[in-house]
Amino acid sequence: MKNIYIKGSHGAHFTPTVNFNYETGICELKGESYLEDTIKFYYPLMEWIKNYIKTIKKELVLNVKLTYFNTSSSKCIIDILNILKAYEQNEGKVVINWYYNDKDEEYEDELEEIEDFMIETGLNINNVPYN
Amino acid sequence: MEKNKEKAKVLYDMYSFASQNTIISYTGPFDSQVLAVLAANIEYSLSKNPRIRKKIFKIFIELAQNISYYSLEKLDAGDGNEFGIGILIIREFDNHFTFATGNIVDSKKISPVIHKCETINLLDRDSLRQYKRKLRNLPPGIKGGGNIGLVQVALTANNPLDYKLIPLSEEQSFYIINIKIDK
Amino acid sequence: MASNEKNPMTNFNLYKYYISFNHDVQLSYKGPIDEHILSVISKYIEVILRKNPIASRKIFKIFIELAQNISYYSAEKNILTNDKEIGSGTIVLGELDEFYTFTTGNMVRDKDIIPIIEKCEYINSLDRDALRKYKREQRKKPSGPKGGAHIGLIQVALTSANPLDVEITSIDDEFSFFSIAVKVLKEI
Numbered sequence: 262m263k264n265i266y267i268k269g270s271h272g273a274h275f276t277p278t279v280n281f282n283y284e285t286g287i288c289e290l291k292g293e294s295y296l297e298d299t300i301k302f303y304y305p306l307m308e309w310i311k312n313y314i315k316t317i318k319k320e321l322v323l324n325v326k327l328t329y330f331n332t333s334s335s336k337c338i339i340d341i342l343n344i345l346k347a348y349e350q351n352e353g354k355v356v357i358n359w360y361y362n363d364k365d366e367e368y369e370d371e372l373e374e375i376e377d378f379m380i381e382t383g384l385n386i387n388n389v390p391y392n
Numbered sequence: 393m394e395k396n397k398e399k400a401k402v403l404y405d406m407y408s409f410a411s412q413n414t415i416i417s418y419t420g421p422f423d424s425q426v427l428a429v430l431a432a433n434i435e436y437s438l439s440k441n442p443r444i445r446k447k448i449f450k451i452f453i454e455l456a457q458n459i460s461y462y463s464l465e466k467l468d469a470g471d472g473n474e475f476g477i478g479i480l481i482i483r484e485f486d487n488h489f490t491f492a493t494g495n496i497v498d499s500k501k502i503s504p505v506i507h508k509c510e511t512i513n514l515l516d517r518d519s520l521r522q523y524k525r526k527l528r529n530l531p532p533g534i535k536g537g538g539n540i541g542l543v544q545v546a547l548t549a550n551n552p553l554d555y556k557l558i559p560l561s562e563e564q565s566f567y568i569i570n571i572k573i574d575k
Numbered sequence: 576m577a578s579n580e581k582n583p584m585t586n587f588n589l590y591k592y593y594i595s596f597n598h599d600v601q602l603s604y605k606g607p608i609d610e611h612i613l614s615v616i617s618k619y620i621e622v623i624l625r626k627n628p629i630a631s632r633k634i635f636k637i638f639i640e641l642a643q644n645i646s647y648y649s650a651e652k653n654i655l656t657n658d659k660e661i662g663s664g665t666i667v668l669g670e671l672d673e674f675y676t677f678t679t680g681n682m683v684r685d686k687d688i689i690p691i692i693e694k695c696e697y698i699n700s701l702d703r704d705a706l707r708k709y710k711r712e713q714r715k716k717p718s719g720p721k722g723g724a725h726i727g728l729i730q731v732a733l734t735s736a737n738p739l740d741v742e743i744t745s746i747d748d749e750f751s752f753f754s755i756a757v758k759v760l761k762e763i
Contacts, residue, residue, distance in 0.1 A: 273428035295453055297424070329446075331453045332528075332540040339528050367443055370548075373521065381525045416606035417665075420619055429611045437607055437653050437663070469622055 262316060265309055269293070276302070277327060281309055286319050291326035291360075294334035303337035307344060314348045321345065321353070326360040326391070335374075342382040349384065356387070363390035413483040421467040421475035422460040430456065434482065444489055447573050448482060450548045451491050454541035455569065456480055463495035464564060491549075492570040499557075499565045506557060508542055509569070513552045520547055549573050605665040607653040608646040613639070620668065624675070633759045634668065634677055636734045640727040641679040641755065642666065649681035650750055665754075674761055677735075680754035688743055688751055695755070698729055699738045706733055728755075735759050 262283045269278035269292035276296065280289040288310070296302045313321060323345065330338070342357070349355045359378075361371040372388060379386050415437050418430060434452055438445035463476030478495030515523060524543045546553055554570040601623050604616060617635060624631035642664075649662030664681030683691065701709060710729045732739055735757040744752040 273424045329450070331450075332544045336528055336540065365446075367446060377521055377525055381529060414605045414665075418604050418606070419600055420602040420604075421622075425618075426615045429615050430606075432611060433606050433609075436661075439653075467619075467622065470625060 262312060265306065273297075275329070277330075279306065281306065281313075283313055283317055285322075286313075286317070287322045287324065289324045289326070290338075291324070292328065294327055294330040296334065299331075299333040299337055303334075303340070307337075307341055310341060310344050314344070314353060318353070320356065321348070322356045322358070324358045324360065328362070339378065339381060342378060342384055346382050346384050355384070357384060358387045358389050360389045360391050362392050364392040413485060415482045415484055415489075417479070417481040419477075419479045421469075421477050422456065422463070422480075423473075423475040424460075427456055427460070430480065437482075441575075444573060444575070447548050448489065448491055451545050451571055451573075452480075454545050455491070455493050455571075458541075459493055459495045462497055462501075464498055465496045487575050489573045489575070490570055491573065492568060494566060494568040496560065496564055497557075497567045499559065499563055502557060502565060502567055505542070505567070506555065508539070509553045509555045512543060512546045517547070517550070545571060599669050599671065600667060601670055602668040603666065605663075607661045607663045608642050608649075608666075609661050613642055616642075616666065623668070627761060630675055630759050630761055633734050634675060637677050637731050637757055637759070638666070640731050641677070644727055645679060645681045648683065648687070650684050650687075651682040674758045676756055676758055678754060678756040680752055682746065682750050683753045685745075685749060685751055688753065691753060692741060692743065694728060695739045695741045698732045703733070703736070731755075731757055 264283060265279055265281040267276065267279040270276045271293060274295055274297050275293035277290055277292040277294040280287075282288070290306075310321070323341075325338075327334075345353075345355045345357070359375050361368055361375070365371070368390075375386055375388055378384075416430065416433055418426070420426070431449065431452060434449055435445060438448060459478035459480070460476040463478045465477040466474040467477055468474055476495065478493060480493045481490075483490050483492075511523070512520065520543060524540055524547065527540045527543060542553065549571045551572045551574065554572065556568045556570075558566040558568070560566055602616065602619055604612065606612070616638065620635050620638060621631060624634060645664035645666075646662045649664045651663040652660045653663055662681060664679060667676075667678045669676040669678070698706065698709075706729060710726050710733065713726045713729060728739065737758040737760075740756040740758075742754045742756075744754075746752055
């Protein structure tokens with residue numbers, strides 16, 4: 262199994278920074294997500310997680326620190342969370358930390374968003390403020 | 393010549409309209425390059441107001457791309473590519489901003505969109521969130537789809553979607569969506 | 576919460592703005608004028624007018640000069656993160672039966688109006704040869720503080736081979752809206 266590292270960029274579209282490490286079990290997704298082809302970008306990340314679950318079988322920590330994502334990215338995030346939910350239901354250990362900027366005037370919108378992700382997937386997501 | 397004069401007058405009127413209260417307006421082809429430039433210009437034109445900037449930016453991302461996809465009016469780039477043509481305008485008033493887009497659409501294909509706007513406007517915030525969750529959990533497949541865009545726009549703006557469909561012919565209509573963002 | 580009649584005027588205007596003049600307006604932009612929007616608009620001018628390459632080249636030249644004037648001289652500014660300022664203004668490319676029109680507009684301070692109008696009137700009073708002579712004279716002068724060579728408007732008049740159509744609309748005690756329209760004939 263290989264680690265995934267993608268450096269984020271901010272151009273015509275925005276690529277998030279991805280850092281998935283199978284040795285530590287820590288998966289990071291941060292920056293901004295607005296892609297030309299959302300599924301093409303997220304599909305390998307989903308495959309990586311499925312593979313980790315199948316072969317490594319250890320705890321998986323997902324740290325999300327996205328300052329912006331469009332709705333089609335949010336759909337792929339749901340797909341990732343659903344994979345993790347299934348893992349949890351099969352006795353896998355999953356920790357999800359969602360970082361939000363509590364200095365942001367609209368942070369309540371972001372908390373609402375996190376709550377929606379929890380309701381939709383039935384997963385527990387830790388809200389972690391930063392600024 | 394008279395006709396030209398009239399047209400020139402009309403051009404001038406329109407041009408003054410474009411300038412009043414307007415932060416950014418654009419009429420022309422929408423391809424990824426111009427979208428990127430407009431996105432950057434929104435970011436710095438609204439830099440004094442980060443809250444509004446973030447909201448308008450989110451709305452822009454969900455709505456502007458639709459012009460390039462769905463506008464029936466196209467510019468033939470001459471290299472096999474076509475760009476949808478439309479209009480986008482962001483204006484500032486005393487107590488609010490407005491974000492509007494307009495483009496020509498196929499009257500038949502737009503009816504689900506209108507239906508969706510109607511549904512969205514009937515829902516309060518909690519029901520809208522519920523609706524968004526429902527749409528988001530539909531099976532994946534459609535590229536970049538999900539059709540959550542309009543729901544997200546209503547949530548972000550926290551105002552109803554002000555939309556209008558103006559019939560141009562049997563097949564074609566002009567579709568306008570105007571979003572109000574309170575200061 | 577249900578209402579789609581919240582801003583009927585805005586809707587109406589937008590429709591009018593777009594549809595009635597649909598065939599006349601090829602491109603319009605209002606906002607900050609920076610190098611990125613310049614490059615996108617230049618590309619579109621080339622594509623939109625590719626069936627008329629002579630007019631296309633002329634409009635491109637006019638566009639560059641007038642857009643530069645906006646970015647330097649507009650009284651409406653956007654401040655960038657690096658503290659640089661960028662002027663904001665309006666650009667409209669229109670197409671009529673025999674010619675294209677290219678219009679730009681921006682806010683100016685009232686105190687700056689008179690020299691601009693005088694300059695435009697002077698330019699309009701000159702025939703082509705006199706205009707060329709005027710351009711050569713102006714080019715000999717040292718450059719302005721922003722690198723401007725005082726010849727932008729002269730070049731615009733020479734390129735369009737038509738008078739500069741200038742209009743000033745007062746906004747308040749301090750500012751006015753300055754607009755300049757030029758024609759480019761389709762057939763040369």
